Amino acid sequence: MKLQSKYIPLAATISLFAAMSVFGAVSYTGFLSAQVFLNLLIDNAFLVIVAVGMTFVILSGGIDLSVGSVVALSTIVLAKLVQHLHWDLMTAIPLVLCMGTLFGAFMGWLIQRFRLQPFIVTLAGMFLARGLCYLISIDSISITDEAYTVLAQTRLHLWSGGPMVSISAVLALVVLAAAVFVAHGTEFGRTVYAIGGSEHSAVLMGLPVARTNVLVYALSGFCAALGGVVFTFYMLSGYGLHAVGLELDAIAAVVIGGTLLSGGVGYMVGTLFGVLTLGVIQTLIMFDGSLSSWWTRIVIGALLFVFCVLQRVFEAGRKPGV
Secondary structure, three states: OHHHHOOHHHHHHHHHHHHHHHHHHHHOOOOOOHHHHHHHHHHOHHHHHHHHHHHHHHHOOOOOOOHHHHHHHHHHHHHHHHHHOOOOHHHHHHHHHHHHHHHHHHHHHHHHHOOOOHHHHHHHHHHHHHHHHHHHOOOOEEOOOHHHHHHHHOEEEOOOOOOEEEHHHHHHHHHHHHHHHHHHHOHHHHHHHHHHHOHHHHHHOOOOHHHHHHHHHHHHHHHHHHHHHHHHHHHOEEOOOOOOOHHHHHHHHHHHOOOOOOOOOOOHHHHHHHHHHHHHHHHHHHHHOOOOOOHHHHHHHHHHHHHHHHHHHHHHHHHHHO
16 A cells, blocks of 8 residues: 555546546536547647646755746747747757756756755746846737748647647647656656655765756756747747746646655656646636636635645655655
């Protein structure tokens, strides 16, 4: 039973997602169609990518409040390069990804080198990135580049005449698969879990704690920048007000996905189901038609309260066996 206890948060998340899906199927015609479920992934692909980076940070026992602002900064830098400076996509996108990675790595270095609180450092990063957006442009920059719009609007049929997925959804699944491998199949991933469990113990074990702490935030910055690229596929614009509050959605998805805020326990697949659960809530409200969209936030807030309490109960249950 002790071996299986670590799967309890993940099982709770999947059960919640299944229960909501069954409720939707019983209550609304067409809710269980393949395209409706694929739309959950299509509409939330950027959130999946950002939440993957956030999962690594929270697994290590940290937090990253800058991701929403980095997404916005990535959209406006990309729009400026492509639309105004006429850069090629194959040059502009890698530059934006490098920018996000370096931004995250710098915050990770500050946290590790000066033993600062991640909350404060990433909060400063959030203000800095959002402010940089308005130095570039105070207005929205529309992207009308032909190659970009074609890429954004491309849809792939799963089979002839069947449901469709976007490039963004495929990219999100690739990122998720890579994250699963990194988390469970590499030294880096095992070190992240060890740091989240006990950083002091990880140091005594001779694990590369300092390097890993920096890399975790670099990875989060990369995912935020990639999420920004994907976000431009939806909006076809760059704007300083894009992705306001996205960091809170990402944290909510990770927590609902079963990752403990104290670190050391969690799964990337759980984060996917956390994002899909947020999407199902929104879809249920949309199918109902009579409820305000603000009910989405109310339900998510209630779920977070429940999952935070469950995390405390789960942690209390684990202590005697440690």
